[in-house]
Amino acid sequence: QKEVEQDPGPLSVPEGAIVSLNCTYSNSAFQYFMWYRQYSRKGPELLMYTYSSGNKEDGRFTAQVDKSSKYISLFIRDSQPSDSATYLCAMKGTNAGKSTFGDGTTLTVKP
Amino acid sequence: DVKVTQSSRYLVKRTGEKVFLECVQDMDHENMFWYRQDPGLGLRLIYFSYDVKMKEKGDIPEGYSVSREKKERFSLILESASTNQTSMYLCATRRTNQPQHFGDGTRLSIL
Numbered sequence: 001q002k003e004v005e006q007d008p009g010p011l012s013v014p015e016g017a018i019v020s021l022n023c024t025y026s027n028s029a030f031q032y033f034m035w036y037r038q039y040s041r042k043g044p045e046l047l048m049y050t051y052s053s054g055n056k057e058d059g060r061f062t063a064q065v066d067k068s069s070k071y072i073s074l075f076i077r078d079s080q081p082s083d084s085a086t087y088l089c090a091m092k093g094t095n096a097g098k099s100t101f102g103d104g105t106t107l108t109v110k111p
Numbered sequence: 112d113v114k115v116t117q118s119s120r121y122l123v124k125r126t127g128e129k130v131f132l133e134c135v136q137d138m139d140h141e142n143m144f145w146y147r148q149d150p151g152l153g154l155r156l157i158y159f160s161y162d163v164k165m166k167e168k169g170d171i172p173e174g175y176s177v178s179r180e181k182k183e184r185f186s187l188i189l190e191s192a193s194t195n196q197t198s199m200y201l202c203a204t205r206r207t208n209q210p211q212h213f214g215d216g217t218r219l220s221i222l
Contacts, residue, residue, distance in 0.1 A: 034210050043115075043201055043213035044154075088154070090210075098169075099211060103153035 003027050006089055006102030015111050019076040023089035023102045026070065030091040030100075033065050035074045038086045038104065047087075048074065079109045113138050115214035117202050123220045130189040132217050134202030143185035144203040144211065145169075145177060154201070160185055161207075192221045 006023045013019055021035075032051055036044035048063040050056045056063045062075040072091070076083055089102040118133035134143065144159040146169075156169030158177040166177050174196060178186045185204075189196055197220050203211040 032210075036213075041216075041218075043215045046210055046212060049210045098156065098159070101154040103151070 001026065002103075003100050004089065004091060004102045007105055008103055010106040010108060012108045012110060013079055015079060015081060015109055017079050017109070019079050019083070019107060019109075021074040021076075021087050021089075021105050021107070023072050023091075024070055025072075025091060025100075027091075027093065027100070028067075028070065029093035030070075031067075031094070032092045033063070033072050034090040034099065035061075035063055036088040036090060037083075038088060040085075044088055081109050081111050084108045113140075113204070113212040115202055115204050115212055117200075117214040117217050119217050120215065121218050121220075123222060124189075124192050125222055126192060126194060128189075128192045128221075130192050130219070130221075132187040132189075132200055132202075132219070134185045134187070134204075134214060135183055136204040137183065138204065138206070138212075139182065140204040140206050141182075142205050142207060142211075143179065144205075145175075145185065145187045146201045146203065147171070147198040148201055148216070149198050157187065194221050197221045 004025045035048040038044040053065045053067045060077045064073040086104040086106045088104045090099045092099045116135045145157045146154045160166045160179040176188045200217045202214045205211045
């Protein structure tokens, strides 16, 4: 079983919808959590970086961490066609440690 | 902005060739990483380096080697390319205690 599980989708939503992307993990030592966005034929781009439990907001994006449930989420409000991409979650146990990545969820936002 | 430059976006090589993939960063980051990304398998760590001339094996080092002679440059070497090394190769860098930043990848085809 993988340490980090992420539903691959694909997920298709209409423009303006609220999108929820999720990852579950099994390693209770993970404390640092990241979300990356990857457009086709490009490298992953860091979107959010959070430590421990709680919420972090950046514009239309909100990252949520629930360590008790070993569950993290990325919410996208007012989704746009330009949000169409693959979203990868990643996590690590220490700030200097190696990251473990989910396999990514492919999102399409339709105009 | 962090800039991670991979020398080639697309590369086609023949079985048995020695292949060099180059990665250069301009942010004086200590840590550099090489991943490969395959559909259904996600991101897999090949090698990483936390300092000049230092290297550590990742999860799938077989068939690869690396070189880091200067802080800004991290090279991935396929000693004798095989068809199962056809993949998207991603370089990432980070400052210690920070998240990774990725280059745009090299799509390598081995014929």
